[in-house]
Amino acid sequence: KAGVTQTPRYLIKTRGQQVTLSCSPISGHRSVSWYQQTPGQGLQFLFEYFSETQRNKGNFPGRFSGRQFSNSRSEMNVSTLELGDSALYLCASRRTSGSYEQYFGPGTRLTVT
Amino acid sequence: AQSVTQPDIHITVSEGASLELRCNYSYGATPYLFWYVQSPGQGLQLLLKYFSGDTLVQGIKGFEAEFKRSQSSFNLRKPSVHWSDAAEYFCAVGPFSGGYNKLIFGAGTRLAVHP
Numbered sequence: 001k002a003g004v005t006q007t008p009r010y011l012i013k014t015r016g017q018q019v020t021l022s023c024s025p026i027s028g029h030r031s032v033s034w035y036q037q038t039p040g041q042g043l044q045f046l047f048e049y050f051s052e053t054q055r056n057k058g059n060f061p062g063r064f065s066g067r068q069f070s071n072s073r074s075e076m077n078v079s080t081l082e083l084g085d086s087a088l089y090l091c092a093s094r095r096t097s098g099s100y101e102q103y104f105g106p107g108t109r110l111t112v113t
Numbered sequence: 114a115q116s117v118t119q120p121d122i123h124i125t126v127s128e129g130a131s132l133e134l135r136c137n138y139s140y141g142a143t144p145y146l147f148w149y150v151q152s153p154g155q156g157l158q159l160l161l162k163y164f165s166g167d168t169l170v171q172g173i174k175g176f177e178a179e180f181k182r183s184q185s186s187f188n189l190r191k192p193s194v195h196w197s198d199a200a201e202y203f204c205a206v207g208p209f210s211g212g213y214n215k216l217i218f219g220a221g222t223r224l225a226v227h228p
Contacts (some may be wrong), residue, residue, distance in 0.1 A: 003162055004156075029215065043203065045215035056213050090217075100145050100164065100208055102216060104157040 001027060004093050004105035012111045018079040019025060021108045025072050025093030032045075032074040033102060034066060037088040046089075049074050078110075086112045115140045117204050119219035126194050127172030134189040135223050136139045146187040147216065148178055157203065163187060174198070201224045211212045 013019050025032050033041045034046040045058040049068035066076040072093075078085055090111050092102035116139045126132055138144055145164050149157040161172025168180040178189045187204060201223045207216040 006156075013189050018147075033215065035216075043218040044218050045217070045218075050214075056215055058215065092157075094214070100214075101147065101159055101162050103159060104149070106156040109154075 002102060003005060004091055004103055006089075006105040008090050009056045009106065010055060010109045010111075012113060013081050014113055015081055017081050018077060019081060019110060020075055020077045021077075021091075021110070022091055023026070023091030023105060025074070025091075026095075026103055029093035029095050029103070030072050031073065031094040031096045032068055033092045034074070034076050035090045035092065035104075037090060037107070038086075043090070046076065048100050079102075081112045085111050086090075115206060115217050117206050117219035119202075119204055119215055119222050121222045122220070123225065125170045125225040125227060128196050130194050132189075132191045132194045132198070132224070134202050134204075134224070136189065136219060137185050138187065138204070139185065140206055140209075142209075144159050144170065144187075144206045146178075146180060146188050147207075148176070148187075149170065149203045149205060149218075150174075151201045151203065151221075153200075159201075160189070181225045194224075194226055196226045196228060197222055207217065 007022045031050045033048040037043045048056040052068045062078045068074045088105045088107045091105045094102045118137045148160040163180045201221045203217040203221045204219040208214040
């Protein structure tokens with residue numbers, strides 16, 4: 001079974017631009033969560049989507065948003081990029097029925113210049 | 114508030130030596146606990162998990178972890194380390210009551226293995 005896939009793997013953007021990252025969960029997994037990883041703050045929860053609805057959201061500004069499609073694929077968007085948004089963005093999927101473990105993709109490395 | 118502490122930022126061991134990585138958590142209810150490993154430039158790979166039952170859990174790559182409620186700990190162990198185990202290891206707790214399905218991670222322990 002294929003794992004979680006994320007595209008693109010690397011991105012370089014300029015301050016003020018916006019960016020969209022994509023995540024395809026493991027087949028059959030209906031929950032998708034997003035995390036931001038930085039050297040200073042570590043791994044931080046951004047949000048979780050299930051059945052095309054945002055269920056939970058971490059402590060991030062409104063510039064960070066996401067959505068989930070009917071096939072469970074998810075996208076996250078960051079608008080008006082700031083230098084501090086440079087990070088590894090990780091997507092994780094979960095089966096949801098009697099399962100709590102999350103499986104992570106390889107991440108998208110975003111660099112804001 | 115929920116939190117996870119990994120007291121050791123860096124650990125260096127010799128190949129073939131035993132390993133123990135420490136993890137302490139703070140959570141009022143019965144926790145779900147995880148250990149993940151991250152190689153440079155990669156995502157997180159799930160090593161093992163504890164939900165309930167036997168407090169000694171086995172994972173992949175020869176790792177095991179022991180849940181000790183009295184010490185709020187979930188330490189990761191391996192009897193003999195291989196050079197390929199060099200990576201960063203993260204302990205995590207979650208999800209939480211009310212359907213709050215997020216993981217809270219520790220800061221990580223970077224493991225170096227000497228030949």
